[in-house]
Amino acid sequence: MSLPRTVWNTVKSLVVGHAVTAREIATRPITVFYPEEKPEFPTGSRSVPVLKVNEESGYINCTSCGLCERTCPPGCIEITQAVDPATNKKKPWPHLYTLDLSHCMVCNLCVEACPFDALEMLDVPELATYQVQDLKFHKEQLLDLWKTGKAIRIAEGQPMPSK
Numbered sequence: 389m390s391l392p393r394t395v396w397n398t399v400k401s402l403v404v405g406h407a408v409t410a411r412e413i414a415t416r417p418i419t420v421f422y423p424e425e426k427p428e429f430p431t432g433s434r435s436v437p438v439l440k441v442n443e444e445s446g447y448i449n450c451t452s453c454g455l456c457e458r459t460c461p462p463g464c465i466e467i468t469q470a471v472d473p474a475t476n477k478k479k480p481w482p483h484l485y486t487l488d489l490s491h492c493m494v495c496n497l498c499v500e501a502c503p504f505d506a507l508e509m510l511d512v513p514e515l516a517t518y519q520v521q522d523l524k525f526h527k528e529q530l531l532d533l534w535k536t537g538k539a540i541r542i543a544e545g546q547p548m549p550s551k
């Protein structure tokens with residue numbers, strides 16, 4: 389390549405590069421100083437599937453059928469069905485229900501699989517912890533989360549009315 393051509397290409401790339409830098413300096417950053425600043429989450433953001441309480445009966449809808457457990461791709465749900473100690477027969481509710489959020493993909497498949505409308509996806513954005521074992525939520529914790537979070541219906545992508 390000739391010398392004038394080389395000089396021209398060098399100057400051109402310097403001008404274009406500095407123009408990009410100048411434009412980015414003038415642009416408002418999209419990053420925030422979390423956790424001092426809280427970002428706005430888009431409508432329909434979801435963070436955790438939880439067990440919900442039937443507002444009419446006051447009990448959970450879960451019958452311990454195990455469909456969500458079998459549907460979950462990473463296998464983060466574990467259910468132990470309740471047993472009547474007198475008759476030794478199984479009862480239609482979970483003695484233990486555990487969801488390991490450290491493996492959860494928030495894919496919503498468990499909510500869709502549940503035939504009893506016993507699960508709901510919530511928009512609780514701040515569940516981070518230093519101990520991974522703290523992301524294993526038990527039945528009572530899932531119910532507590534349900535009471536505090538806002539449910540998201542994925543099909544409509546919209547928050548549901550407040551509880």
Ligand code: SF4
Nearest residue numbers: 460492493495496498
């Ligand atoms: S949202 Fe998906 S990954 Fe998470 S528990 Fe449900 S099925 Fe499993």
Ligand code: SF4
Nearest residue numbers: 450451453454456502
């Ligand atoms: S699919 Fe629904 S009813 Fe069946 S175990 Fe899961 S949460 Fe309970």
